[in-house]
Amino acid sequence: MAKNMFLYWGSGSPPCWKAMIALEEKGFSGYPNKMLNFSKKEHKGEEVLKLNPRGQLPTFKDGDLVINESDAICFYLESQYPDKGHRLLPVGKEEKALALQRAFEVANMRSGFMQDMMQYSMSTKEEDRDKKKMEEFYTKAREEIGRWESYLKKNDEGDFLAGKVFTMADVFAFPLFAICVRFGLQLEKFPSLSAYYKRLSERPSIKSTWPPHWSEGPGQSAMSQI
Amino acid sequence: MAKNMFLYWGSGSPPCWKAMIALEEKGFSGYPNKMLNFSKKEHKGEEVLKLNPRGQLPTFKDGDLVINESDAICFYLESQYPDKGHRLLPVGKEEKALALQRAFEVANMRSGFMQDMMQYSMSTKEEDRDKKKMEEFYTKAREEIGRWESYLKKNDEGDFLAGKVFTMADVFAFPLFAICVRFGLQLEKFPSLSAYYKRLSERPSIKSTWPPHWSEGPGQSAMSQI
Known part of the structure; x- marks a missing residue:
């Protein structure tokens, strides 16, 4: 499953880091990804803008689905794959x-x-x-x-x-x-x-x-x- | 169930309104509640502070559980009562x-x-x-x-x-x-x-x-x- 995912991220950004921790916890280690440089404004480049018109990171794909807000990524992973990897929302x-x-x-x-x-x-x-x-x-x-x-x-x-x-x-x-x-x-x-x-x-x-x-x-x- | 809930809210606050829409959609109409006046700083009164030390609205209880962040209230209601009222997160x-x-x-x-x-x-x-x-x-x-x-x-x-x-x-x-x-x-x-x-x-x-x-x-x- 992980190989159908793709994450654009920037180093030191809390929203990116949240998504990355969630991906690891849910057992998607090794997903394809690309680190972009904020100071070179790479997050405002065509590659990101076509998926995320606000030009923000993270920018994330699961297959054809584009999910860019870090909270949405975390809740999507947990909701879609509750029993894979570590459960992030307790059942009780x-x-x-x-x-x-x-x-x-x-x-x-x-x-x-x-x-x-x-x-x-x-x-x-x-x-x-x-x-x-x-x-x-x-x-x-x-x-x-x-x-x-x-x-x-x-x-x-x-x-x-x-x-x-x-x-x-x-x-x-x-x-x-x-x-x-x-x-x-x-x-x-x-x-x-x-x-x-x-x-x-x-x-x-x-x-x-x-x-x-x-x-x-x-x-x-x-x-x-x- | 609704009668075990309690919401403190203020008029015109988007976070309060979000929680209130979610409560109605999930079928909890008629839950006990109290409107507080922001300009009189009622949200900084003892009644709220003992449940929500930041003195913010909404302040919400479901039985003994205290949940104050509006996003948390909405996701809690949906996750805990998925089949009650209207489903707010599609299954697909x-x-x-x-x-x-x-x-x-x-x-x-x-x-x-x-x-x-x-x-x-x-x-x-x-x-x-x-x-x-x-x-x-x-x-x-x-x-x-x-x-x-x-x-x-x-x-x-x-x-x-x-x-x-x-x-x-x-x-x-x-x-x-x-x-x-x-x-x-x-x-x-x-x-x-x-x-x-x-x-x-x-x-x-x-x-x-x-x-x-x-x-x-x-x-x-x-x-x-x-």
């Missing part, structure tokens, strides 16, 4: 409700602080950044990351975001935590999140899809004071 | 893929122009608005709304966003189209969207959940020149 009512709630709750990390903070710190040199503005970002970030820390703290060591098993919640959340770490987040301030992060970094679906360009050099430091 | 592979793609694609309307345009026009008086900035918004909006017009144009009259039946795509998209109309969008410029909009406005799940405060007075005009 409570476990399923929690996995869905946590998965979609991840968007609050992005809208709550990441988007504005990353935009500001990437467009403003460290010495020119407004201290009060950065403090406001830190406060929001501490509150939001603190929530995820408290979810994990309630769990046993070895657990995942929505309980005893790896679910869609982990697929959606991990790439955003990793972006925070790449931007300097000091995980030792959040011990349960830190243990979870280290453990999931070694999970095959995550390790094998780690953004390749991250090994070429360090990231930003804007989140180091959170 | 192609139809399901398209419904998921279109449903999550709706987020591009918000991020593509609505969020920035609504924020700017609500915080800046009409006479003080920068014409060039507004023109940029209009261009983006025409492109994005034009995409949805083209999806509907390809369909037969009477069809929905993802084909012959009403799906999650319509649940996710309709409230955003309605917000655009409330902000002055002239639908006659988009004839297929206009016909779809009028037809869906009469659909029981949508008509019965129409934001009550919209009948009290007119909306904004910022989108009238799109």
Whole structure:
């Protein structure tokens, strides 16, 4: 089945990474794919635009079906191939409700602080950044990351975001935590999140899809004071 | 079952409206609920905060389960009660893929122009608005709304966003189209969207959940020149 799929992706993009983790978890390792370079604007090229007129990545095909939104790709794979690979949405009512709630709750990390903070710190040199503005970002970030820390703290060591098993919640959340770490987040301030992060970094679906360009050099430091 | 549910909601909020349409479609009419007033900051009150620490609406319970993210509520209802009421995710592979793609694609309307345009026009008086900035918004909006017009144009009259039946795509998209109309969008410029909009406005799940405060007075005009 995997050989009928095709994924265009970019290194370090959380939506691409989500789709890639889901593909690995669902047992589609080895699917044909092509990495495109965002800084060369390759995602705005003809090859992508004919499948995805918005020129965004991921751009994905399963046979003749085109599915481009990362959430749609993840839910499509799980819904179409529920018994293949790892089940990402638990069958039990409570476990399923929690996995869905946590998965979609991840968007609050992005809208709550990441988007504005990353935009500001990437467009403003460290010495020119407004201290009060950065403090406001830190406060929001501490509150939001603190929530995820408290979810994990309630769990046993070895657990995942929505309980005893790896679910869609982990697929959606991990790439955003990793972006925070790449931007300097000091995980030792959040011990349960830190243990979870280290453990999931070694999970095959995550390790094998780690953004390749991250090994070429360090990231930003804007989140180091959170 | 409906009597074990509870929804806190606010009038005119697309996430609340999505959840309410899904609840009606899935046959849970008459579920207990409470409308809260955003301008009085009732969504930041104790009643909501104890279930939803972010103080956001919707805030939803099914028995003891708390599910607050609107996407999670919609997918939970469909996944837990697939055969109750109207099926929102088709069983067929192609139809399901398209419904998921279109449903999550709706987020591009918000991020593509609505969020920035609504924020700017609500915080800046009409006479003080920068014409060039507004023109940029209009261009983006025409492109994005034009995409949805083209999806509907390809369909037969009477069809929905993802084909012959009403799906999650319509649940996710309709409230955003309605917000655009409330902000002055002239639908006659988009004839297929206009016909779809009028037809869906009469659909029981949508008509019965129409934001009550919209009948009290007119909306904004910022989108009238799109």
